Amino acid sequence: MPTQTVLADLTTLPVPADVLALDARDPLAHKRDEFLLPDGVIYLDGNSLGALSRRVVQRVRHVTEEEWGRALIGSWTLGAQEGRDWMALPDRVAAKIARLIGAQPDEVAVGDSTSVNTFKVLAAALGVAAPERRVLLTDADNFPTDLYVAQGLTALLGGGYELRRVPADEVAAHLRPDVAAVLLTQVDYRTGRCLDLAAISAQARAAGVLTIWDLAHSAGAFPVDLNGAGADFAVGCGYKYLNGGPGAPAFLFAARRWHAAAPVALSGWMGHADPFEMARDYVPAPGARRFVTGTPMVLSLSALDAALDAFADVDLHALRVKSLALTDMFMALLDPVAERLALTLVTPREPAQRGSQVSYRHPQAREVMADLIAAGLVGDFRTPDILRFGFTPLYHSFADVYRAARGVQAMLEARA
Ligand SMILES: Cc1ncc(COP(=O)(O)O)c(C=O)c1O
Numbered sequence: 528m529p530t531q532t533v534l535a536d537l538t539t540l541p542v543p544a545d546v547l548a549l550d551a552r553d554p555l556a557h558k559r560d561e562f563l564l565p566d567g568v569i570y571l572d573g574n575s576l577g578a579l580s581r582r583v584v585q586r587v588r589h590v591t592e593e594e595w596g597r598a599l600i601g602s603w604t605l606g607a608q609e610g611r612d613w614m615a616l617p618d619r620v621a622a623k624i625a626r627l628i629g630a631q632p633d634e635v636a637v638g639d640s641t642s643v644n645t646f647k648v649l650a651a652a653l654g655v656a657a658p659e660r661r662v663l664l665t666d667a668d669n670f671p672t673d674l675y676v677a678q679g680l681t682a683l684l685g686g687g688y689e690l691r692r693v694p695a696d697e698v699a700a701h702l703r704p705d706v707a708a709v710l711l712t713q714v715d716y717r718t719g720r721c722l723d724l725a726a727i728s729a730q731a732r733a734a735g736v737l738t739i740w741d742l743a744h745s746a747g748a749f750p751v752d753l754n755g756a757g758a759d760f761a762v763g764c765g766y767k768y769l770n771g772g773p774g775a776p777a778f779l780f781a782a783r784r785w786h787a788a789a790p791v792a793l794s795g796w797m798g799h800a801d802p803f804e805m806a807r808d809y810v811p812a813p814g815a816r817r818f819v820t821g822t823p824m825v826l827s828l829s830a831l832d833a834a835l836d837a838f839a840d841v842d843l844h845a846l847r848v849k850s851l852a853l854t855d856m857f858m859a860l861l862d863p864v865a866e867r868l869a870l871t872l873v874t875p876r877e878p879a880q881r882g883s884q885v886s887y888r889h890p891q892a893r894e895v896m897a898d899l900i901a902a903g904l905v906g907d908f909r910t911p912d913i914l915r916f917g918f919t920p921l922y923h924s925f926a927d928v929y930r931a932a933r934g935v936q937a938m939l940e941a942r943a
């Protein structure tokens with residue numbers, strides 16, 4: 528059978544009563560209607576590009592037609608009293624993200640890409656570390672952009688700065704007196720392994736090492752408590768679980784205790800205390816706003832702002848409970864057939880040790896994923912041999928999980 532037709536009726540595949548009962552009891556089930564997803568597709572790639580929410584469509588129309596089209600330049604300041612001005616839009620978005628990551632609103636800055644924010648927080652951290660500490664420690668298998676930005680910055684700084692790459696599970700053993708900071712991605716983009724942010728942050732602090740967390744696959748997937756963990760700096764993506772849209776602005780976190788001392792490497796006028804004073808010298812804005820560099824990307828910030836409203840009525844603990852139940856169910860459905868179908872689970876089974884995705888190794892992972900996508904089951908392939916399925920508790924049902932698992936099984940059986 529051609530592989531495209533193997534899953535022809537996947538989205539209407541009958542679902543057992545016990546699975547439907549889980550959806551009937553799901554306190555987040557109603558959130559699905561807030562999103563626009565194409566018919567005939569099971570979308571398991573919200574950890575690469577989150578889905579489009581209805582609010583975003585309306586907001587983007589409003590901001591283009593009304594705020595830009597009619598009010599034009601006035602919108603930078605118009606409605607400042609009611610919190611509608613473009614100037615303070617990054618701060619309003621920061622406040623919404625702060626709640627999701629256990630931060631205070633003035634500890635979060637929004638704008639630019641995750642890569643650029645990584646540069647900003649690395650420079651800030653190295654700038655406040657003791658001068659004899661010149662090593663930046665990281666996971667040797669960190670996401671490429673984290674490694675590349677760290678390479679670029681240590682090369683730029685020169686002066687004995689060094690990027691030291693070690694396996695993620697050996698980080699604790701490398702928290703030595705020459706280490707300034709450790710840069711880690713909490714949830715591995717391939718395996719979905721979730722590091723213990725609180726424990727590692729505590730170990731690092733005890734060793735005098737600053738922590739920098741990449742929350743790309745954490746923020747919006749489950750509650751993060753940066754301040755509870757005493758983390759120093761963090762970054763994250765706006766377009767994955769926050770659903771801000773392709774290329775959405777990213778965020779950074781800088782703990783309050785560092786605001787006064789941390790250098791702002793990209794000190795732009797939009798992070799100045801009074802941009803329109805047009806002063807000759809940089810004076811940082813209060814709080815993390817100082818890390819905003821240039822003019823806010825109003826269209827994409829507005830989309831992200833609207834997308835974040837999906838979280839306003841969501842209990843983040845319930846989000847985590849559902850996410851774990853979705854990933855548990857997917858693994859449980861594939862467990863009995865995995866070996867026969869050459870699937871090797873690489874996601875930790877221990878709930879505390881996984882994010883919101885399930886990944887398997889498969890010898891033909893690239894071709895299998897291409898076939899699955901062509902058939903309407905959208906996951907992701909990651910080199911060299913990983914099939915990755917992302918679950919988004921805001922818009923996935925247990926029926927989706929059941930159909931997806933059966934679809935993967937049917938596709939692999941058809942190829943065998
Ligand atoms: C862990 C991690 N960091 C950073 C990024 C992306 O950075 P940027 O938005 O700058 O492309 C991604 C995904 O692209 C990621 O998975």
Ligand SMILES: Nc1ccccc1C(=O)C[C@H](N)C(=O)O
Nearest residue numbers: 574575576670716717743774907
């Ligand atoms: N920004 C992108 C642009 C194009 C394609 C994918 C991405 C991703 O974000 C990939 C993601 N970081 C991942 O872990 O798969």
